[in-house]
Amino acid sequence: MGEKTPLIEVENLSKTFGLLPVLRGVSFGVARGETIMLLGQNGSGKSTLLRLLAGLSKPTAGFIRIGGWQLPKEAMAVRRQIGLVSHQPLLYGDLSARENLDFFGKLYGLAKAERDEAIEALLDRVGLAKRADSLARSFSRGMQQRLSIARAIMHQPDILLLDEPFTGLDQAAAERLEDLVMSAQREGRTLIMTTHQLGRAPALASRALILSRGGIAFDGNIATMSAASLGELYAELCGGAAVA
Amino acid sequence: MKTPSRTAVLAILSKDLRAEIRSRDLLSVMAIFAFLCILVFSFALELDRVAREEAISGVLWVTLVFASLLGFNRSLSQEDDQGNLDAMLLAPVSRPAIFLGKLLSNYLFTLIVALVILPLMTVIYNHNLLKGWLIVTTVLGIFGFSSIGTLLAMLTLHTRSREAMLPIAMLPVALPLLLTAARATTNILNDSPAREWLVWLQLLVAVTVIYLALCWLLSGFVLEE
Numbered sequence: 001m002g003e004k005t006p007l008i009e010v011e012n013l014s015k016t017f018g019l020l021p022v023l024r025g026v027s028f029g030v031a032r033g034e035t036i037m038l039l040g041q042n043g044s045g046k047s048t049l050l051r052l053l054a055g056l057s058k059p060t061a062g063f064i065r066i067g068g069w070q071l072p073k074e075a076m077a078v079r080r081q082i083g084l085v086s087h088q089p090l091l092y093g094d095l096s097a098r099e100n101l102d103f104f105g106k107l108y109g110l111a112k113a114e115r116d117e118a119i120e121a122l123l124d125r126v127g128l129a130k131r132a133d134s135l136a137r138s139f140s141r142g143m144q145q146r147l148s149i150a151r152a153i154m155h156q157p158d159i160l161l162l163d164e165p166f167t168g169l170d171q172a173a174a175e176r177l178e179d180l181v182m183s184a185q186r187e188g189r190t191l192i193m194t195t196h197q198l199g200r201a202p203a204l205a206s207r208a209l210i211l212s213r214g215g216i217a218f219d220g221n222i223a224t225m226s227a228a229s230l231g232e233l234y235a236e237l238c239g240g241a242a243v244a
Numbered sequence: 245m246k247t248p249s250r251t252a253v254l255a256i257l258s259k260d261l262r263a264e265i266r267s268r269d270l271l272s273v274m275a276i277f278a279f280l281c282i283l284v285f286s287f288a289l290e291l292d293r294v295a296r297e298e299a300i301s302g303v304l305w306v307t308l309v310f311a312s313l314l315g316f317n318r319s320l321s322q323e324d325d326q327g328n329l330d331a332m333l334l335a336p337v338s339r340p341a342i343f344l345g346k347l348l349s350n351y352l353f354t355l356i357v358a359l360v361i362l363p364l365m366t367v368i369y370n371h372n373l374l375k376g377w378l379i380v381t382t383v384l385g386i387f388g389f390s391s392i393g394t395l396l397a398m399l400t401l402h403t404r405s406r407e408a409m410l411p412i413a414m415l416p417v418a419l420p421l422l423l424t425a426a427r428a429t430t431n432i433l434n435d436s437p438a439r440e441w442l443v444w445l446q447l448l449v450a451v452t453v454i455y456l457a458l459c460w461l462l463s464g465f466v467l468e469e
Contacts, residue, residue: 056330058468076246079336088327094263106255107335109247151331
């Protein structure tokens with residue numbers, strides 16, 4: 001594959017729930033190692049788009065191609081390349097942090113030695129090494145999100161999808177999560193993140209997609225934008241203010 | 245590259261066992277419900293000793309079916325509540341392997357409840373239910389129920405009133421299993437000649453195999469959107 005071929009290609013993607021169209025003809029490409037911030041009001045289709053990219057949902061029309069594989073037809077080939085962090089923790093409360101990671105490691109076919117090594121390294125990296133044997137349900141929301149990131153990157157995916165990962169986090173927990181996101185960027189992973197917190201967007205991503213009424217209202221560089229000017233653009237396109 | 249199905253099935257089974265040993269969420273609810281069910285039937289039929297003896301097979305299977313329904317619902321809703329089913333579906337694991345993992349854990353929990361209530365009913369109903377072939381019938385029947393119950397619990401997972409939907413969907417579908425299991429049980433309990441219950445047992449095997457095959461084939465469609 002050539003350097004300029006996008007890792008993710010989305011073309012004329014539409015998704016309808018019953019009679020309700022959520023996405024209409026969405027098209028964009030994402031280069032390897034790029035970070036994209038997906039913005040839009042509630043119900044604009046951000047989570048639906050992430051679920052489609054993760055292969056958890058099937059498009060009504062259009063196609064998604066990841067690394068040359070077409071979704072959902074060749075979803076099995078793509079699954080190993082994708083990690084998902086949702087606003088839900090996707091963890092088992094009755095399992096410890098270590099057991100949760102071990103379980104998901106098994107589902108990704110990692111060998112025992114590989115799993116053990118990855119678990120120790122990841123727990124250390126997300127600052128949960130001392131709580132490795134505590135049950136996930138005893139964790140604070142911030143700790144659960146950090147464990148959730150460890151789960152999502154355990155199998156070394158190329159693409160990390162983050163669906164409102166900052167929801168419900170206090171300032172300190174959000175900053176710690178931001179550090180983890182930035183370290184995933186430094187490792188060269190491709191990130192697509194949704195958020196309502198516009199203030200975080202320019203620091204984390206150079207490009208933003210703003211979804212409005214099921215379509216892309218804006219696709220452009222935000223690296224040079226201030227949070228205030230991004231907020232103005234957002235309000236103009238979506239008709240409402242986001243959380244700064 | 246797909247994760248081998250055997251690895252995924254064993255991972256799901258051991259995860260469910262570990263979580264259950266810790267929380268006892270499923271087994272305690274299923275066992276208490278089964279115990280109360282047996283007691284209620286026992287009191288209701290107390291005045292008529294003959295009717296009580298004739299109803300043992302029905303009481304056993306009604307108790308098992310309703311206790312298992314509780315278990316299937318809770319087992320699958322545990323996967324859904326934190327979005328864990330999505331996390332499993334994200335992994336490169338075949339959908340039938342996820343179904344089989346959940347089926348085996350549901351089967352194991354229902355089997356444990358059955359192994360508790362058989363001696364309990366022997367005492368309460370004063371009738372020996374610990375006969376070899378009756379245990380075989382129970383083990384088989386529960387496997388059939390677990391297959392169809394696990395699939396339908398996955399199907400009704402995202403419906404608005406899933407706890408009511410599962411029995412509504414499952415009971416008519418499971419009727420052939422219930423009928424053959426109850427007939428085999430009645431004949432074994434009455435010490436009927438083998439030719440009278442063997443045919444029901446064979447039918448139970450056939451229905452169980454057909455249901456398992458159908459559930460296996462349909463699990464991919466049910467688990468995908």
